[in-house]
Amino acid sequence: MASIVYTYENHVYLNITNACPCKCEFCIRNNGDAIGDASTLWFEGHSPSFDEIKGEIDAFDFSDCSGEIVFCGYGEPTCAYDNLIKTAKYLKEKLPGCKLRLNTNGLSDLINKKPTAQEICGVIDSLSISLNAPTGEKYEALCHPSFKEKTYPAILKFAKECKDLNANVKFTVVDVIPKEDIEECKKISESMGIPLRVRTYEA
Numbered sequence: 001m002a003s004i005v006y007t008y009e010n011h012v013y014l015n016i017t018n019a020c021p022c023k024c025e026f027c028i029r030n031n032g033d034a035i036g037d038a039s040t041l042w043f044e045g046h047s048p049s050f051d052e053i054k055g056e057i058d059a060f061d062f063s064d065c066s067g068e069i070v071f072c073g074y075g076e077p078t079c080a081y082d083n084l085i086k087t088a089k090y091l092k093e094k095l096p097g098c099k100l101r102l103n104t105n106g107l108s109d110l111i112n113k114k115p116t117a118q119e120i121c122g123v124i125d126s127l128s129i130s131l132n133a134p135t136g137e138k139y140e141a142l143c144h145p146s147f148k149e150k151t152y153p154a155i156l157k158f159a160k161e162c163k164d165l166n167a168n169v170k171f172t173v174v175d176v177i178p179k180e181d182i183e184e185c186k187k188i189s190e191s192m193g194i195p196l197r198v199r200t201y202e203a
C-alpha cells in the first residue's frame with residue numbers, strides 16, 4: 001500500500017489518489033516513485049477508501065506539525081472528491097485550528113460534473129491552482145488534458161469562483177515555460193486579483 005500521509009519540508013501531505021485527467025510534461029510523477037519520507041506514492045490497483053485514509057491519519061503523530069496539511073500526492077485530489085471532502089471535515093474535527101491546503105489543477109468541476117468551488121472552499125483554507133500557461137492552446141500542449149479545449153476556461157472559472165468565495169487562492173506556474181509566458185500568466189493573475197507563484201522545476 002502506498003503512503004497516504006507523508007511529510008516533506010515541514011509540511012504534512014495527503015496522497016489520496018493516483019487519478020488525473022492531465023499528463024503534464026513537468027509532472028513530478030515522471031521522476032520517481034516517492035517524495036519526502038513516503039515509501040511509494042503509487043497505489044496498486046485502487047485508490048484508498050476513506051477508512052484507509054482515516055486509519056493513516058489516526059496513526060500519524062501531528063504534534064510536530066506546525067505547517068499546513070496539504071492535499072497533494074501522485075494524482076489530482078479532486079478525482080477522489082468525496083474522500084477529499086470527508087477527509088478535510090475529519091481533520092477539522094480531529095485537529096481544531098489546523099490549516100488545510102489543496103493543490104489542484106482546478107478541474108474539479110469537469111472531473112465531478114458539477115460545481116464544486118463552494119463545497120471545497122467550505123472545508124479548505126487555501127488553494128494552490130496550477131495555471132501552467134497563458135492560453136488554452138499552450139496549456140493543452142504542455143499538460144495534455146483529457147478535457148481538451150474545455151480545460152483552460154474551466155480552470156479560470158473555478159479560480160474566479162473560489163476567489164469570489166473569499167478563499168485564499170494562488171495560481172502557480174512552473175518555470176519550464178518561456179519567460180514571456182510567465183509574464184502573460186502574471187497579467188492574467190493580476191487581472192483576476194489572484195497572486196501567482198512561479199515554482200522551480202525539480203528534476
Ligand code: SF4
Nearest residue numbers: 020022023024027105
Ligand atoms: S495535474 Fe498534477 S498530477 Fe496531474 S499530470 Fe499535471 S502535475 Fe501531474
